Amino acid sequence: MSMAAKQARGKKANDAIFATNSRAQEAARTYGKENVLIGTVGSILDENGDIVFLKVVEDEFRNLPRNEYIAYAPIEGLPEFIEACKQECFSESRPNAYIEGIATTGGTGGIHHLVHNYTEIGDKVITADWHWGAYKQICADNGRELVTYPLFDEAFEFNFPALEALTLELAKIQENVLIIINTPGNNPTGFSLCESDWDKVLDMSKNLVANGKNKVIIGIDVAYIDFSGEKEEVRRFFKKFENLPKEILGVACYSISKGFTMYGQRVGCMLGITSDAEVAQEFFDINQMTSRGTWSNINRPAMRTMANIVHDPEKMKQYEEEILGYSKLVEERAAILEEEGKAIGLPMLPYMGGFFVTIPSDAPAEVTEELMKEHVYLIPVSRGIRVAVCSVPKRQITGLAQRIYDAMKRVGQL
Numbered sequence: 431m432s433m434a435a436k437q438a439r440g441k442k443a444n445d446a447i448f449a450t451n452s453r454a455q456e457a458a459r460t461y462g463k464e465n466v467l468i469g470t471v472g473s474i475l476d477e478n479g480d481i482v483f484l485k486v487v488e489d490e491f492r493n494l495p496r497n498e499y500i501a502y503a504p505i506e507g508l509p510e511f512i513e514a515c516k517q518e519c520f521s522e523s524r525p526n527a528y529i530e531g532i533a534t535t536g537g538t539g540g541i542h543h544l545v546h547n548y549t550e551i552g553d554k555v556i557t558a559d560w561h562w563g564a565y566k567q568i569c570a571d572n573g574r575e576l577v578t579y580p581l582f583d584e585a586f587e588f589n590f591p592a593l594e595a596l597t598l599e600l601a602k603i604q605e606n607v608l609i610i611i612n613t614p615g616n617n618p619t620g621f622s623l624c625e626s627d628w629d630k631v632l633d634m635s636k637n638l639v640a641n642g643k644n645k646v647i648i649g650i651d652v653a654y655i656d657f658s659g660e661k662e663e664v665r666r667f668f669k670k671f672e673n674l675p676k677e678i679l680g681v682a683c684y685s686i687s688k689g690f691t692m693y694g695q696r697v698g699c700m701l702g703i704t705s706d707a708e709v710a711q712e713f714f715d716i717n718q719m720t721s722r723g724t725w726s727n728i729n730r731p732a733m734r735t736m737a738n739i740v741h742d743p744e745k746m747k748q749y750e751e752e753i754l755g756y757s758k759l760v761e762e763r764a765a766i767l768e769e770e771g772k773a774i775g776l777p778m779l780p781y782m783g784g785f786f787v788t789i790p791s792d793a794p795a796e797v798t799e800e801l802m803k804e805h806v807y808l809i810p811v812s813r814g815i816r817v818a819v820c821s822v823p824k825r826q827i828t829g830l831a832q833r834i835y836d837a838m839k840r841v842g843q844l
């Protein structure tokens with residue numbers, strides 16, 4: 431028997447990542463931390479295998495006035511926090527446009543609101559085939575369907591024609607087309623769109639809305655923006671969101687989970703970018719209302735912590751130094767895997783940044799099961815094996831390409 435309402439029956443969040451991680455933690459307890467390689471969950475661990483809490487963030491967070499820990503925050507978020515998010519998300523490339531922000535429960539909350547408020551029940555939402563699994567769950571839970579285009583062409587470059595074809599097809603049956611692009615540092619591949627990829631996406635959107643019928647909403651999932659290369663360079667594409675037709679709305683789903691190492695605090699901000707004052711006001715109103723109708727307001731101390739750091743030049747300097755250090759560390763780990771892999775002919779999807787590297791495979795679960803026999807825990811994704819380079823110390827990354835290669839050979843791949 432089911433007590434659930436019709437649309438909720440049979441729902442289940444099978445989270446392979448957290449399940450594999452539990453097995454990995456169990457193995458670490460049994461065989462010792464040194465003997466187990468855990469490349470599962472997307473959090474930065476230092477070279478000792480401990481989760482990183484940036485020092486400047488921890489100091490600020492632990493020393494707030496009493497009131498900041500317990501008082502409610504405004505539904506739309508603390509104003510100082512929203513301004514801090516605009517500063518940090520866009521930096522020198524803040525578009526000259528109307529920009530409104532609404533505090534969300536991490537980047538996840540922003541994706542939820544986008545799907546909920548910018549598509550209709552039964553609509554389809556576009557993203558790439560290599561995508562973060564939660565997109566599908568958010569769509570399904572809201573009565574929408576996630577549809578995908580192949581992210582790469584044969585040369586492993588951005589497959590713009592595939593995105594264009596899917597967008598135009600969908601535009602025939604839906605007024606609003608929501609495209610979610612996870613860049614820079616896509617999860618799970620590490621791929622980032624380059625400037626000319628963005629030009630194509632925006633030109634296509636302009637051409638489409640010129641028909642007077644369609645609207646395009648581009649959700650930019652920037653969860654990994656602080657780990658994807660030089661700060662100003664990776665943000666430059668935001669300038670392209672200036673002077674767009676009013677039927678194109680850009681929404682950056684910004685999060686302090688990764689960039690401020692506060693994953694569990696559940697804080698982010700959706701930032702709507704538009705050339706139209708009314709669209710901006712509507713963005714604020716409808717998303718604030720959805721926050722009220724879902725989680726109400728979010729975590730005040732974490733918002734205050736981030737705002738205090740960003741608005742204080744001295745603390746900001748410390749923050750920049752610390753984050754740069756860890757960003758470099760993740761980059762170095764990825765580079766070891768890439769170089770060793772290249773030397774032995776292990777295929778790898780193009781990595782430009784972010785927490786993960788992916789080895790393509792037709793039967794990834796077989797390979798990850800095989801690797802578990804030697805206490806290596808990685809995540810099988812739909813057509814690959816995902817390595818969380820954010821969490822594996824360099825001494826364990828060294829040799830990992832060979833171990834994956836050997837496991838693939840043993841199960842008859844390669």
Ligand SMILES: Cc1ncc(COP(=O)(O)O)c(C=O)c1O
Nearest residue numbers: 536537538562617651653685687
């Ligand atoms: C691609 C992507 N987007 C967004 C998020 C959002 O994370 P959070 O809700 O913790 O900010 C994640 C986290 O894993 C992610 O991988």
